[in-house]
Amino acid sequence: MIYAILRRFGQMLFVLVGISVMVFAIFFATPGSDPAARIAGRNASPEVLEAVRKSFGFDQPFYMQYLLMMKRIFITGDLTSFVNRGWKVVPAVIDTLPVTLSLVVGAAILWVVFAIIIGVVAAATRGRWPDKLLMVLGLIGISMPVFWLGSVANLITQSRFKDTWMFSWVPPLGYVNFTESPKGWFLALVIPWITLAILYIGLYGRVLRANLIEAMQEDYVRTARAKGLSETRILLKHALRTSLISFVTLFGLDFGALVGGSALLTEVVFNLHGIGKLTYDALLSLDLPIIMTTVLYASFFVVIANALVDVAYIFLDPRVRES
Amino acid sequence: MLALFCFLLILVACLMAPLYAKWAGTNPFTSTLDATIQVNGQDVPVMEQSTEGLGLGYNPIGPTWQPGNYFLGADNQGRDVMARLLYGGLNSFIIAGAATVLTLVLATILGLVSGFFGGVTDSVISRFLDILWAFPIYLLAISLSIVLIAHGIEFGPFKLESGSLELPIFIIGLVYVPYVARPVRGQVMSLRKSEFVMASIGLGASSGRILLREILPNISTTLIVFAPIMLALNILTESALSYLSIGVQPPDASWGTIIEDGQGLLYSRPWVSLAPGFAIVLTVLTLNVFGDGLRDALDPRSKIKLGGS
Numbered sequence: 067m068i069y070a071i072l073r074r075f076g077q078m079l080f081v082l083v084g085i086s087v088m089v090f091a092i093f094f095a096t097p098g099s100d101p102a103a104r105i106a107g108r109n110a111s112p113e114v115l116e117a118v119r120k121s122f123g124f125d126q127p128f129y130m131q132y133l134l135m136m137k138r139i140f141i142t143g144d145l146t147s148f149v150n151r152g153w154k155v156v157p158a159v160i161d162t163l164p165v166t167l168s169l170v171v172g173a174a175i176l177w178v179v180f181a182i183i184i185g186v187v188a189a190a191t192r193g194r195w196p197d198k199l200l201m202v203l204g205l206i207g208i209s210m211p212v213f214w215l216g217s218v219a220n221l222i223t224q225s226r227f228k229d230t231w232m233f234s235w236v237p238p239l240g241y242v243n244f245t246e247s248p249k250g251w252f253l254a255l256v257i258p259w260i261t262l263a264i265l266y267i268g269l270y271g272r273v274l275r276a277n278l279i280e281a282m283q284e285d286y287v288r289t290a291r292a293k294g295l296s297e298t299r300i301l302l303k304h305a306l307r308t309s310l311i312s313f314v315t316l317f318g319l320d321f322g323a324l325v326g327g328s329a330l331l332t333e334v335v336f337n338l339h340g341i342g343k344l345t346y347d348a349l350l351s352l353d354l355p356i357i358m359t360t361v362l363y364a365s366f367f368v369v370i371a372n373a374l375v376d377v378a379y380i381f382l383d384p385r386v387r388e389s
Numbered sequence: 390m391l392a393l394f395c396f397l398l399i400l401v402a403c404l405m406a407p408l409y410a411k412w413a414g415t416n417p418f419t420s421t422l423d424a425t426i427q428v429n430g431q432d433v434p435v436m437e438q439s440t441e442g443l444g445l446g447y448n449p450i451g452p453t454w455q456p457g458n459y460f461l462g463a464d465n466q467g468r469d470v471m472a473r474l475l476y477g478g479l480n481s482f483i484i485a486g487a488a489t490v491l492t493l494v495l496a497t498i499l500g501l502v503s504g505f506f507g508g509v510t511d512s513v514i515s516r517f518l519d520i521l522w523a524f525p526i527y528l529l530a531i532s533l534s535i536v537l538i539a540h541g542i543e544f545g546p547f548k549l550e551s552g553s554l555e556l557p558i559f560i561i562g563l564v565y566v567p568y569v570a571r572p573v574r575g576q577v578m579s580l581r582k583s584e585f586v587m588a589s590i591g592l593g594a595s596s597g598r599i600l601l602r603e604i605l606p607n608i609s610t611t612l613i614v615f616a617p618i619m620l621a622l623n624i625l626t627e628s629a630l631s632y633l634s635i636g637v638q639p640p641d642a643s644w645g646t647i648i649e650d651g652q653g654l655l656y657s658r659p660w661v662s663l664a665p666g667f668a669i670v671l672t673v674l675t676l677n678v679f680g681d682g683l684r685d686a687l688d689p690r691s692k693i694k695l696g697g698s
Contacts, residue, residue: 077519080516081516081523084517084519084520092532092533093532205674205681206674208677209621209625209669209677210669210670210673211625211628211629211648211669211670213648214628214648214669214670217648217662218663218666220655224656225655323525327525327528328525328528330528330633331527331632331633345528345531346633349531349634349635350634354535357531357532360528361524361528361531361532364528365523365524365528368523368524368525369523372523
């Protein structure tokens with residue numbers, strides 16, 4: 067078992083290094099233009115260009131540039147923005163974490179609860195109208211661009227029905243610190259939570275239904291039936307438990323990706339200053355050091371989350387341990 | 390089948406975009422700030438002087454619901470939203486379609502080579518796919534876009550101009566390669582051990598012949614099942630990139646850019662943003678339904694799982 071865990075972490079380290087090299091290569095070794103010009107942004111003066119060249123060490127060989135950059139991001143943490151010089155990138159990224167975590171954790175709770183309800187109800191009524199209705203709704207949820215859904219939500223709650231009893235409680239767009247006002251924090255995030263969760267409710271509900279239906283044909287379900295257990299009990303106690311395995315795997319991947327910045331579109335639409343919004347703002351001002359750091363941070367988060375999920379499996383499932 | 394029919398209907402409508410623009414007599418790519426149109430026998434300016442605040446701004450006309458006559462109203466430059474919607478749809482389809490083809494071709498080549506030859510080749514390709522897979526899709530696309538959007542890229546004989554449609558095609562096509570390449574590789578690996586491939590090797594067939602004549606036909610089902618799913622995913626990705634202003638560049642339009650154009654008018658003229666969104670939902674929905682049906686028909690045991698996000 068220890069060997070399996072070590073192997074998984076070795077693989078993780080390899081992917082981490084690979085990603086950092088690839089990100090670095092995308093930003094600094096794409097053929098056709100001067101990386102210093104890119105970092106300095108459009109219409110930079112020659113002095114700025116020279117300063118950039120020096121501080122990033124573009125006169126040095128590629129691997130030295132790479133090592134220098136990694137040192138500035140991970141060890142000394144003194145990489146600065148090039149649009150607002152003197153603004154340190156690493157603390158800026160860390161500052162955005164509570165916002166993104168608040169958004170993603172809340173949405174995750176919503177989507178897990180509703181996806182389980184939808185999956186179980188659809189599997190229980192397989193082939194009849196509640197199943198068909200839920201699956202069509204789930205498919206619509208999957209088919210909606212999240213930023214557009216957010217715009218529609220804004221249109222309804224911030225403009226058209228703002229003054230009716232239904233949405234008069236919705237605060238203006240933006241994030242409220244939990245320490246400042248827990249109630250304000252909650253109210254500000256309700257609509258973003260729902261918006262972000264809808265896609266995943268559809269996706270997970272459909273996956274769970276398929277897994278449940280598959281599990282209901284297994285031998286142990288037949289045994290449970292033969293024992294005379296009720297259908298509800300079989301579905302909830304026996305089939306649901308095994309079906310949740312792939313559900314949890316999927317959850318680990320998506321949760322990691324969302325915290326890592328895939329919630330970008332939701333954050334932009336609702337003006338929440340999380341990691342995604344930071345990336346987006348840097349994108350508009352072509353602030354490469356920030357984008358590189360957020361991308362690196364995000365992919366590292368995803369890779370580490372995946373490795374942890376796999377390690378959890380090694381502990382839980384003897385079959386994985388041996389292979 | 391109904392889904393496929395609806396999808397083709399949307400596609401044909403978008404293909405007719407130039408005809409619509411000609412018939413309606415509008416140019417969806419130039420701003421028309423001082424035009425007037427006839428609505429119910431009255432002359433109405435396309436851009437109305439704003440009555441709010443200092444009265445300096447202009448309000449574009451809202452939907453007239455008269456076909457060919459600013460059906461969905463105008464955007465902030467007085468352009469006919471309906472005509473832009475059709476042109477934008479055309480671009481969305483071109484990008485998503487070409488990106489799907491690119492993904493499937495690249496993934497097939499990588500999957501075939503790595504699954505068939507195994508060994509070092511397989512390790513190198515698989516590790517590369519692992520790394521690509523670990524990137525959150527949108528962040529990888531953003532990284533590529535921001536580097537390429539300003540200068541384009543020159544790579545031997547290939548040249549991608551910045552601001553061209555090829556750039557988003559290249560980016561979207563590239564980021565989804567692992568999603569298809571991994572299942573293809575797995576399938577090729579199991580086919581490699583099958584009896585008919587062994588027989589072919591025994592007959593002295595070359596690797597190229599085995600790959601093209603024996604293995605490729607057997608993985609074609611997987612590729613066909615993936616096509617509508619990838620197309621749907623690509624339409625969503627394209628719209629997201631364009632919404633973040635790193636996809637299709639103005640004056641060209643796509644559904645994503647029109648939604649973005651409409652953001653400033655969201656509360657006063659919501660249809661500019663609403664209409665392309667509905668178009669995306671409808672298109673992606675029909676593709677997903679069709680893809681589901683196709684999968685059930687061709688691959689009853691559902692080996693292919695729909696990728697998230």
